[in-house]
Amino acid sequence: xxxxxxxxxxxxxxxxxxxxxxSPLAKLLKSQRTWEGPSAKERLGILRAxxxxxxxxxxxNPARSSYFVGTYLLQSSDYRVYFVNPNATExxxxxxxxxxASLPEVPDIVDVFRKAGDIPAVIDDALAVGAPxxxxxxxxxxxxxxRYGEEKGLTVVMDRCLKIEHARFHGGLHLMGFDTGQxxxxxxxx
Numbered sequence: 001x002x003x004x005x006x007x008x009x010x011x012x013x014x015x016x017x018x019x020x021x022x023s024p025l026a027k028l029l030k031s032q033r034t035w036e037g038p039s040a041k042e043r044l045g046i047l048r049a050x051x052x053x054x055x056x057x058x059x060x061n062p063a064r065s066s067y068f069v070g071t072y073l074l075q076s077s078d079y080r081v082y083f084v085n086p087n088a089t090e091x092x093x094x095x096x097x098x099x100x101a102s103l104p105e106v107p108d109i110v111d112v113f114r115k116a117g118d119i120p121a122v123i124d125d126a127l128a129v130g131a132p133x134x135x136x137x138x139x140x141x142x143x144x145x146x147r148y149g150e151e152k153g154l155t156v157v158m159d160r161c162l163k164i165e166h167a168r169f170h171g172g173l174h175l176m177g178f179d180t181g182q183x184x185x186x187x188x189x190x
Contacts, residue, residue: 049108052105053082055073119134119142140159
């Protein structure tokens with residue numbers, strides 16, 4: 001008689017249970033996210049401390065989200081913004097660089113607009129130039145890459161839009177960006 005391999009699964013309520021490894025529930029739970037990045041307070045600290053941001057995967061196409069984020073950062077922040085795209089020479093009137101190593105300074109934040117499978121290579125590039133933070137855009141998730149980056153000493157933010165976070169912390173969310181439906185009388189933070 002063969003015994004079925006069991007795995008320990010952590011449920012959303014924090015409890016664990018043993019499940020057959022081949023069961024659909026075990027596969028579903030394994031596919032769920034377990035990595036947690038910096039808290040909101042920590043993300044605010046990252047944004048406050050940063051002076052420069054490199055947008056990897058920046059696009060000159062106004063329909064792309066990286067273009068929108070670049071426009072926002074140039075117009076609504078004091079950050080020095082660098083665009084990284086080996087296929088472009090200029091984006092939003094700024095010089096585009098082929099890679100992080102070509103930038104005139106080490107960016108405080110590497111904001112990534114690349115597919116999930118490209119994140120490990122971007123993390124390696126960020127490590128090679130000494131960038132302290134890799135910020136992976138909304139909708140992009142690579143848990144193994146995030147853990148790898150953290151093990152190497154990087155701060156990793158993933159599946160969060162830098163523009164949304166900056167605007168949220170600085171009172172800039174409105175119908176021209178994203179409407180949260182929240183009203184606040186708090187003063188802006190920067």
